Amino acid sequence: MTRFMIRRFLSLIPTVFLIITFAFIIVRSAPGGPFTSEKGRPPEIVENLKKHYDLDKPIFTQYLLYMGKIMKGNLGPSTRFKDFTVNEVIGTALPVSMLLGILALSLAVLSGVAAGIISALRQNSWVDYLAMSFAVVGISVPLFVIGPVLKLFLALKWKLLPTSGWFGGRYSWVVIIMPVLTLALPYLASIARLTRASVLEVLRADYIRTARSKGLSETVVILKHVLKGALLPVISFLGPAFAGIITGTVVVEQIFTIPGMGRPYIQAAINRDYGVILGDVIVFSLILVLMNFLVDIFYGFLDPRISYK
């Protein structure tokens, strides 16, 4: 097991390396650069700027220089946010997005699993139908429709919650309710459906009959035996869910004007701020790859049928 973990962890390094290279190639093969849009700037100054940011060197040298810097944990300067390094830009924005993402994911997993179990245990009852109808809504309706519609009713019509913003402003923690709800809903729905289907399947398994015939109480059977087997598909769904939530934060931050990674990311892409784009891609893919790694490991712990060579 430990050997598998180490090997699996080492295999992440080339993946991350390739992702960075891929992003570097895409970003640099696009026409234009960070200084092309600024009119009225004499070409000599642009040359100097390019020299300052190493953009005058051959592309391969730039690539090596960049990789060298990353190894030391330095993501370089930003060409758009003056006086800020990419590390600083990301450092202030990342915690906000992380908080949003973690809260949304926890909400999605906890209530999704709970709703799924209840629906499965009360199959074909009104609770089941209600929960599953909600789940279909959650799956079919995109984030950027849920967000504005929630805002329209909860904030503008009924004035229950503030429309947008983040802590430290006029509002306390209530600002976080709508963004988290919006972000969590699609995954909550998928997880509820997945859990329901797999609980129904596990309930028919032989080992559940065995557990019941041993005389275990229903609560123990459900919480200990059913849940363990039923959670496997949910856990393998977490990988794609992480990716979706990371992408989702970009939109949710846009809808609710939250100072996270989303806005600087899109701004950087439009302004060709190479440092910030690449830095963001690196951070995003690191998180994603690490999460997938954790999911794999966790899966191994839960499923005794999986053996690691």
Added chain:
Amino acid sequence: MTEKKQPKRDSLTNEFNQTMKPVSLWTDAWRRLRKNKMAFAGLIIIGVFGLLSFTAPILPIHSYETQVTEHQNLRPSFRPAGQLMIETRTSYFKQVMEAEGRTELNDEEKAEISSMEQSVQTNPIHKQMYLLGTDSLGRDMLSRVLYGGRISIGIGLVGTFFSMLVGISLGSIAGYVGGRLDNLLMRFVDILYGLPYMLVVIIMMALFGKNIINLFIAIALISWLTLCRVVRGQIISLKNAEFVEAARSMGASTPRIIFRHLTPNTLGVIVVFSTLMVPQFIMNESFLSFLGLGISAPMASWGSLVAEGASVMDLYPWQLLVPAISMTVFLFAMNFLGDGLRDALDPQSKNKL
């Protein structure tokens, strides 16, 4: 006994010498699909949406880009635009009056209303009706939603077609040939899976410029991965079956075996996957358009309409609700159809997500 009619070659006889029509996978699936009410309703809704949006240019509706400045932000109604326009203006003036503590319209406002009334009488443009209201530039929402649907659905279909093409061919080849080629391809797929996909698409759209071609390329670029994996798995489980052995022993070439014998056997899975892929594409395209990186004006897609509507929703909620509801209904229908198709084509997989 020779006068007895020979049964047709493709029919079977049972033990009572009655001819039976063989029930193909598709006939069977169609029968099951028709029984599933939700899925069938989904199919009909999709048909109606498809028909409406693809015949939009010949339907008797207003153009999606004509701007009538006087008809800004009219709410959905069956009444002619002129009346509605005067009403909207009057109620606005009433609000102003209340705010300023007056009881009567002032001369300026009266003049504006009467000139409006005059123009309503003379100008035939005010007889137009806007069933779903207008947007902030005085464009017909109905026609914008229909044309938006045209683009959204079109992107969904073309994207799905493209990723089917790539996914099926690569998946089949990797699955059948196996060995080093398979290994290489699957590692490549793994790495692409590790990319935060939509974020890369955001960069691509921002860097390479927004036009429909780039949008297609960006969205379709990585979408074939899952299909590729699924088809590969199916092919691997099929490639040692007897009928493949038979084909091989008769000297069929590798491409013939793959595309003539193996791939058709995976069609069920492919159909189900593709129906679930169309809404995915529509969502991705709308996602980009929502961020302002997709379709650009005067063209519209559901995503860009939702984005425009969201920015003025406190005053003119229908501008958000009209595209949001049409998009939701379509995606709903698509999901129900996909679920129904999966149950119809593979009865064992009931209730799976």
